[in-house]
Amino acid sequence: MSDHYSETPLINPDQITIRAADTPLPKGHSVSPDYNLTPQTMCPAFGSLRVLTRIDGVQTAMVTDTGCLYGLTFVTHFYAARKSIAAPAFGTRELVAGNVAEAAIAACTEASRVPGTKLIAAISLCVAETAGLTEEMLPPQINGIDVILVRVPAYAIHSHPEAKDVAINALLKRYAPSSAEMTADGVEKPLTYDEGNADEETLRRRVIMLGELFPADPISVDTVLKRLGSGLAATLPSRNLDDYKLARRVGAIAAVHPFYGGSVATLRAAGVPIISGAPVGPEASYNWIKAVGAALKLDPNLTEQVAAEEREKCRAIIAQFPLSGRVMVCGYEGNELLYARLLVEAGAEVPYVSTSIQKSLYTAADEAWLRARGTREVVYQKTLEQDIRALDVYKPDLVLGTTPLSAEAKQRGIPAMYYTNMLSVRPLFLSAGLAGTIQLVRDALERAPRYEWMRAFFEGERRTGMSSAPINTMD
Numbered sequence: 252m253s254d255h256y257s258e259t260p261l262i263n264p265d266q267i268t269i270r271a272a273d274t275p276l277p278k279g280h281s282v283s284p285d286y287n288l289t290p291q292t293m294c295p296a297f298g299s300l301r302v303l304t305r306i307d308g309v310q311t312a313m314v315t316d317t318g319c320l321y322g323l324t325f326v327t328h329f330y331a332a333r334k335s336i337a338a339p340a341f342g343t344r345e346l347v348a349g350n351v352a353e354a355a356i357a358a359c360t361e362a363s364r365v366p367g368t369k370l371i372a373a374i375s376l377c378v379a380e381t382a383g384l385t386e387e388m389l390p391p392q393i394n395g396i397d398v399i400l401v402r403v404p405a406y407a408i409h410s411h412p413e414a415k416d417v418a419i420n421a422l423l424k425r426y427a428p429s430s431a432e433m434t435a436d437g438v439e440k441p442l443t444y445d446e447g448n449a450d451e452e453t454l455r456r457r458v459i460m461l462g463e464l465f466p467a468d469p470i471s472v473d474t475v476l477k478r479l480g481s482g483l484a485a486t487l488p489s490r491n492l493d494d495y496k497l498a499r500r501v502g503a504i505a506a507v508h509p510f511y512g513g514s515v516a517t518l519r520a521a522g523v524p525i526i527s528g529a530p531v532g533p534e535a536s537y538n539w540i541k542a543v544g545a546a547l548k549l550d551p552n553l554t555e556q557v558a559a560e561e562r563e564k565c566r567a568i569i570a571q572f573p574l575s576g577r578v579m580v581c582g583y584e585g586n587e588l589l590y591a592r593l594l595v596e597a598g599a600e601v602p603y604v605s606t607s608i609q610k611s612l613y614t615a616a617d618e619a620w621l622r623a624r625g626t627r628e629v630v631y632q633k634t635l636e637q638d639i640r641a642l643d644v645y646k647p648d649l650v651l652g653t654t655p656l657s658a659e660a661k662q663r664g665i666p667a668m669y670y671t672n673m674l675s676v677r678p679l680f681l682s683a684g685l686a687g688t689i690q691l692v693r694d695a696l697e698r699a700p701r702y703e704w705m706r707a708f709f710e711g712e713r714r715t716g717m718s719s720a721p722i723n724t725m726d
């Protein structure tokens with residue numbers, strides 16, 4: 252937890268009353284910077300639900316209170332799940348009456364009747380009675396269809412990205428377990444046991460990327476890997492259940508986002524080499540290609556050549572479109588440190604980075620890299636109020652932020668872009684991703700006079716009679 256977070260005053264009812272009754276918000280603020288009272292996110296379990304409902308042949312059964320069920324099914328269908336979610340009708344009366352396991356099995360049985368079902372994922376959430384559901388209480392199969400339990404109580408899983416990891420880890424535990432395959436004679440079967448087994452040999456030279464990728468990224472990564480004699484076997488999360496079954500058979504897993512710690516631990520236990528870090532910007536792209544070459548034991552001279560060429564391509568793009576200005580990077584996707592690295596390498600100053608995920612072994616390298624290049628704060632499990640305070644402190648030229656933070660920045664005349672919709676939906680990796688991202692950021696930095704003009708325009712309107720009531724930017 253960051254120093255900034257621990258300095259936050261504890262909330263008590265007196266303080267809240269004082270702010271509401273007597274103290275106006277500081278000038279330019281639509282959100283109080285004092286106490287972390289704003290709802291920070293909707294239910295984090297949505298991350299799991301979204302990953303699972305997108306996989307062909309997977310049906311979900313939600314085991315929770317009807318209140319959670321209503322919100323989560325609403326949002327899931329808003330994001331076009333295109334499949335029903337089975338669930339027992341659990342109100343308070345039913346929950347205290349017990350029979351949670353029986354009701355969960357009934358919901359899974361209902362899900363198993365959907366034509367084409369290959370896997371049923373039972374999702375247990377916050378409610379104490381359903382959070383206590385264990386794998387042993389569910390049958391491994393119903394009507395011949397595999398059943399897995401995905402436990403995502405929000406008091407333990409704090410962000411959407413980490414809930415995605417829980418879902419993928421549950422799939423990998425079922426389909427890429429650490430136990431070795433055995434022959435009919437009870438002898439451990441090596442993954443590649445016969446030189447005539449060409450498919451296995453090919454797979455052992457390939458990589459699976461584990462991370463939320465924009466569709467163009469796997470194409471550019473695959474092109475570079477093919478030059479090395481390798482290639483991408485799949486990306487996870489995937490819509491294809493079979494891709495999860497490949498995870499134990501490939502030469503390496505490239506965990507390009509830092510929040511897949513549980514999945515990485517499962518794959519490491521299964522003996523699959525893990526490549527950490529991501530190919531963002533010149534230095535990290537060079538290091539990542541070299542790491543792939545080392546993990547797959549590829550030709551070192553060819554690997555060095557391809558890595559150096561990609562680094563030079565990145566440097567040439569930066570020389571053509573250098574960035575200058577102070578940028579705050581504040582998302583909740585879990586990939587914020589990667590974007591910050593890229594912007595710093597392109598010439599921007601990034602004093603503050605915040606993310607929804609927790610600090611971990613997998614964030615350490617990027618955080619150290621950023622701090623060595625001038626980043627003063629890296630905030631994990633951030634709140635909106637921490638980001639607002641950072642706006643006051645760092646006075647950025649551009650904010651790449653969450654919706655309410657971007658709204659707050661625009662209200663102050665600071666150029667701002669919504670991180671998830673504008674930045675995180677573009678290619679990022681290697682020279683191809685670098686080019687698109689830094690041009691977008693460069694354009695945004697150049698729009699400062701327009702934002703200042705808008706601020707002056709709207710403040711002028713207010714002085715002539717419009718309400719000065721704060722705008723609810725959470726809508």
Ligand code: SF4
Pocket residue numbers: 294295296315318319320322376377378404405406
């Ligand atoms: S699972 Fe927890 S956080 Fe999610 S809607 Fe239910 S009570 Fe709220």
